[in-house]
Amino acid sequence: xxxxxxxxxxxxxxxxxxxxxxxxxxxxxxxxxxxxxxxxxxxxxxxxxxxxxxxxxxxxxxxxxxxxxxxxxxxxxxxxxxxxxxxxxxxxxxxxxxxxxxxxxxxxxxxxxxxxxxxxxxxxxxxxxxxxxxxxxxxxxxxxxxxxxxxxxxxxxxxxxxxxxxxxxxxxxxxxxxxxxxxxxxxxxxxxxxxxxxxxxxxxxxxxxxxxxxxxxxxxxxxxxxxxxxxxxxxxxxxxxxxxxxxxxxxxxxxxxxxxxxxxxxxxxxxxxxxxxxxxxxxxxxxxxxxxxxxxxxxxxxxxxxxxxxxxxxxxx
Amino acid sequence: xxxxxxxxxxxxxxxxxxxxxxxxxxxxxxxxxxxxxxxxxxxxxxxxxxxxxxxxxxxxxxxxxxxxxxxxxxxxxxxxxxxxxxxxxxxxxxxxxxxxxxxxxxxxxxxxxxxxxxxxxxxxxxxxxxxxxxxxxxxxxxxxxxxxxxxxxxxxxxxxxxxxxxxxxxxxxxxxxxxxxxxxxxxxxxxxxxxxxxxxxxxxxxxxxxxxxxxxxxxxxxxxxxxxxxxxxxxxxxxxxxxxxxxxxxxxxxxxxxxxxxxxxxxxxxxxxxxxx
Numbered sequence: 001x002x003x004x005x006x007x008x009x010x011x012x013x014x015x016x017x018x019x020x021x022x023x024x025x026x027x028x029x030x031x032x033x034x035x036x037x038x039x040x041x042x043x044x045x046x047x048x049x050x051x052x053x054x055x056x057x058x059x060x061x062x063x064x065x066x067x068x069x070x071x072x073x074x075x076x077x078x079x080x081x082x083x084x085x086x087x088x089x090x091x092x093x094x095x096x097x098x099x100x101x102x103x104x105x106x107x108x109x110x111x112x113x114x115x116x117x118x119x120x121x122x123x124x125x126x127x128x129x130x131x132x133x134x135x136x137x138x139x140x141x142x143x144x145x146x147x148x149x150x151x152x153x154x155x156x157x158x159x160x161x162x163x164x165x166x167x168x169x170x171x172x173x174x175x176x177x178x179x180x181x182x183x184x185x186x187x188x189x190x191x192x193x194x195x196x197x198x199x200x201x202x203x204x205x206x207x208x209x210x211x212x213x214x215x216x217x218x219x220x221x222x223x224x225x226x227x228x229x230x231x232x233x234x235x236x237x238x239x240x241x242x243x244x245x246x247x248x249x250x251x252x253x254x255x256x257x258x259x260x261x262x263x264x265x266x267x268x269x270x271x272x273x274x275x276x277x278x279x280x281x282x283x284x285x286x287x288x289x290x291x292x293x294x295x296x297x298x299x300x301x302x303x304x305x306x307x308x309x310x311x312x313x314x315x316x317x
Numbered sequence: 318x319x320x321x322x323x324x325x326x327x328x329x330x331x332x333x334x335x336x337x338x339x340x341x342x343x344x345x346x347x348x349x350x351x352x353x354x355x356x357x358x359x360x361x362x363x364x365x366x367x368x369x370x371x372x373x374x375x376x377x378x379x380x381x382x383x384x385x386x387x388x389x390x391x392x393x394x395x396x397x398x399x400x401x402x403x404x405x406x407x408x409x410x411x412x413x414x415x416x417x418x419x420x421x422x423x424x425x426x427x428x429x430x431x432x433x434x435x436x437x438x439x440x441x442x443x444x445x446x447x448x449x450x451x452x453x454x455x456x457x458x459x460x461x462x463x464x465x466x467x468x469x470x471x472x473x474x475x476x477x478x479x480x481x482x483x484x485x486x487x488x489x490x491x492x493x494x495x496x497x498x499x500x501x502x503x504x505x506x507x508x509x510x511x512x513x514x515x516x517x518x519x520x521x522x523x524x525x526x527x528x529x530x531x532x533x534x535x536x537x538x539x540x541x542x543x544x545x546x547x548x549x550x551x552x553x554x555x556x557x558x559x560x561x562x563x564x565x566x567x568x569x570x571x572x573x574x575x576x577x578x579x580x581x582x583x584x585x586x587x588x589x590x591x592x593x594x
Binding site: 032034036037038040044051056059117120124126132138139140141142144148152157193197200245248251267281284285 | 426581
C-alpha cells in the first residue's frame with residue numbers, strides 16, 4: 001500500500017526527497033510490522049480454512065455423486081441430479097418450513113423477552129449480580145441437558161408440566177404442540193444471550209438523553225419507543241443476526257425432544273438422518289450444501305440490512 | 318418517600334425472583350429427578366420424597382459414563398488451548414499491528430462462526446474415515462476449531478482493544494523487540510481477557526452435540542452429551558431416566574461453577590465484541 005504512495009515520475013525536489021527517504025525508512029518498519037501481523041494470523045487462518053473451506057468444497061464434490069455408503073464401490077458422478085431430487089422432495093420442503101417456523105417464531109419471542117430481561121438487568125435496583133448469574137445458567141448449560149429436562153417435564157406419567165395438561169395428552173407426539181415445545185426450549189435457552197447483547201446496547205444509551213426526554217414530558221413508553229429503541233438499533237440488528245443464524249441450525253433440542261418425528265424435523269435433522277439412517281452420502285452432502293447456501297443467503301440479507309440501516313441511523317442522530 | 322422506595326423495591330424484588338425462577342426451574346427439575354429413587358421417579362414431585370445417590374453411583378460404575386466424562390474434559394480442554402493460543406496470536410496482530418487483511422480476518426471469523434455444523438458433518442464423516450481419525454479425540458478437536466477459533470479471535474480482539482498499549486511502546490523504547498514486548502509486557506496484561514475467552518470457548522466445546530454423535534461410534538471418543546443420548550439404563554430392565562438425569566447434572570456442575578465465579582467476566586466477554594465490533 002505504502003509503495004503505491006511513493007512519488008513516481010519526475011525527480012522530486014530535495015525537500016520531497018528527504019520526505020521520501022523518511023517514508024522508505026518507515027515502510028521498512030511497516031513491512032516488518034506487516035510481516036509480523038501476517039505471521040501471527042497465519043496459523044489461525046490456515047486452521048480455519050482447513051476445517052471449513054476444504055470440507056465444504058469436498059461436500060460440494062460429494063453432492064455431485066451418487067454415493068450410498070452401503071455400496072461405496074458404485075459411487076458415480078451424477079451432476080446436479082441430487083439437487084433435483086432434494087429440491088423436488090416434500091421431505092426437504094417440510095423440514096425447510098419447520099426450520100423457518102422455529103427460527104422466525106423463536107427469534108421474535110426472544111427479542112421481546114430478551115428486551116424485557118435486558119431492561120430488568122439494567123434497571124433493577126438490587127440483586128443485579130444474582131439476576132445476571134441466574135440468567136447465564138440457561139445460556140451456559142449444555143443444550144442436551146436442558147432438552148432432556150424439558151422432555152421429561154412434558155412426558156406423561158413423569159413430568160410436572162404434563163400433569164397440568166388434560167390426562168392422556170402427550171404434547172410431544174403431535175406436530176404443532178411439539179413444535180411449540182421445541183420453540184419454548186429454544187427460547188428458554190437462548191433468551192439470556194439475546195438479553196445480554198441487548199443489555200450492552202442499552203448501556204450505550206446516554207442517561208442525559210433520557211433525562212432530557214423526561215424533562216420534555218415524554219412518557220416512559222415514549223422514551224422507550226422514541227429514544228431507546230432507535231439508539232439501540234445497531235445492537236438489536238447484531239443480536240437478531242446472531243440468533244437467526246443460530247436458530248436456523250437448530251439440531252440438539254429437536255433431536256432430544258422428538259428426534260424429528262411427527263414432522264418436527266429441521267433441515268439439520270434431515271441432513272443427519274440422510275447420512276446416518278439412510279446412509280446416503282450423496283444426498284446428505286447435497287442437503288449440507290443447501291443449508292450452507294441458505295445460511296449464506298440469510299447472512300447476506302442481514303448485511304444488506306445493516307448497510308442500509310446503520311448509516312441512516314447515524315445521519316439522523 | 319420511604320414508602321415509595323419500599324414498594325419500588327418490592328416490585329423489583331418480585332421481578333427478580335420471577336427471572337431467577339425462569340432461569341433455574343428446568344435445571345432444578347432435572348436435578349430433582351437425579352436424586353429420586355427409581356420407584357418415585359414418576360411421582361412428578363419437584364422435591365424428591367427420598368433423596369438418594371443411587372443414580373450417581375450407577376453411572377459412575379459404568380465405563381460408558383466415566384470414559385465419556387474423560388473424553389469430554391480432554392477434548393474440550395485441548396480444543397480450548399489450541400483455539401486460545403492461535404486466537405491470541407491473531408487477535409494481538411489485529412489489535413496492535415497495521416497490516417492489510419485485518420478486516421478480512423475478522424469478517425472471515427464471523428462468517429465461519431455462523432457456519433452450519435451439519436454442512437461439515439457429511440464431508441468430515443467421509444474424510445475422517447479415510448484418514449483414520451474417525452472416532453478419535455483428534456477427529457472431534459478438528460471440527461471444534463470451526464467454532465472455537467472464530468469465537469476466540471473475535472472475543473480476544475475486543476478485549477485487546479482495551480489494553481493500555483503505551484506500556485508496549487515503553488518496552489520497545491527500552492529495547493525490546495516486538496516479539497519480546499508481546500511475550501513479556503502484553504501477554505500478562507492480556508491474561509484476564511485470555512482467561513475469559515478460554516471459559517467461553519470451553520463452554521462451547523463442552524456443549525457440542527452434533528459433531529459428537531456424528532463423528533464417533535464407540536466410547537473411545539464419545540463425549541458426555543452424545544453418550545447421554547445413547548444411555549440405555551444401568552440394567553436392561555431399567556428406564557435410563559435416572560442415569561440420564563444424574564449424568565446431566567454432573568456435566569452441568571462445571572458450567573454452574575464458571576457462572577458463579579466469573580459472571581462479570583463472562584458477561585463482558587459475550588457482549589464486548591458484539592457491540593463494539
